Amino acid sequence: MNEHTCLTEIADLKTRYDLYGGVHKGLRRAGCELLLRLGSVDFADAGETEAVLSMLRLYLDLAASHVMHEDLHIHQALQARGVSTATVDHQHDDHRRDFAALEALAQEIESAAPAERRAACRKLYLAFAAYLADDLAHMHEEETVTAPALWGAFTDDELMDIERRIIGSIPPEKNMAFMRAMIPAMNPAEREALLGGMQRGAPAEVFNAVIEFAVRPSLPAAAFRALASRLRIAA
Numbered sequence: 023m024n025e026h027t028c029l030t031e032i033a034d035l036k037t038r039y040d041l042y043g044g045v046h047k048g049l050r051r052a053g054c055e056l057l058l059r060l061g062s063v064d065f066a067d068a069g070e071t072e073a074v075l076s077m078l079r080l081y082l083d084l085a086a087s088h089v090m091h092e093d094l095h096i097h098q099a100l101q102a103r104g105v106s107t108a109t110v111d112h113q114h115d116d117h118r119r120d121f122a123a124l125e126a127l128a129q130e131i132e133s134a135a136p137a138e139r140r141a142a143c144r145k146l147y148l149a150f151a152a153y154l155a156d157d158l159a160h161m162h163e164e165e166t167v168t169a170p171a172l173w174g175a176f177t178d179d180e181l182m183d184i185e186r187r188i189i190g191s192i193p194p195e196k197n198m199a200f201m202r203a204m205i206p207a208m209n210p211a212e213r214e215a216l217l218g219g220m221q222r223g224a225p226a227e228v229f230n231a232v233i234e235f236a237v238r239p240s241l242p243a244a245a246f247r248a249l250a251s252r253l254r255i256a257a
C-alpha cells in the first residue's frame with residue numbers, strides 16, 4: 023500500500039457514484055468466509071473437502087471475472103482519458119498468477135496421498151491468506167486512489183453507463199452468483215438502494231428471480247423480512 027492510501031485520507035472521500043463499494047464488499051466477505059472455512063475444514067472428510075474446494079473455485083471464478091471487468095471497462099476508460107492505471111494493472115496481473123497457483127494447490131490436495139494431505143492443506147490455507155491480504159490492500163487502493171481518479175475524469179452518469187456495460191456483459195447465472203456474494207455483505211440501506219433500483223428499472227421477472235435465487239437464499243430470515251418490508255414485497 024503506498025502513501026496515498028493512508029487511513030487519514032479515507033475521511034476525505036467524496037460522495038459520488040461508487041463503482042466499487044458493493045462488489046468489493048461482496049468479495050471481501052466471500053474471501054474472509056473462505057479463509058475461515060479453509061482453516062477449520064476437516065480435510066480427512068471427503069465431503070467437506072469437496073465442498074470447501076468448490077467454494078474456492080466459485081470464489082476464484084468470480085474474482086477472475088471481476089478483475090477482467092475492471093480491466094476492460096474501467097482501466098481502459100481511464101486510459102482513454104489519459105489517466106494511468108499502471109499500479110492496479112500490475113496488481114491484477116499478480117492476482118491472475120495467484121488464481122492459477124491457488125487452483126494448482128487445490129488440485130494438489132485432490133491428488134495427495136493420505137500422508138501428504140495435511141501438508142497440502144496447510145499450503146493452500148497459507149497461500150489463500152497471503153492472496154487475501156494482497157487483495158484487501160488492492161481493493162483499498164482502488165477505493166481510495168482509483169475511485170477519486172474516476173470521479174475526476176467522469177460524470178456520475180458516465181460511471182453509471184460503465185456499470186451498465188459491466189452488468190450487461192455478465193451471463194445471468196454469474197450475475198446471480200455476484201448478487202449472492204454482494205447482498206449479505208451490504209448494509210440494509212445499500213441493499214434497499216440496489217434492489218429498489220432494480221425493482222423500478224428491470225423487468226418484473228428479472229427482479230423476482232433475483233429475489234428468489236440470490237437475495238432470499240443469501241440473507242438470514244430476519245434480514246430478508248426487513249428488506250421485504252422496505253421493498254413492499256412478500257416476505
Ligand SMILES: [Fe+2]
Binds near residue numbers: 110161
Ligand atoms: Fe481490482
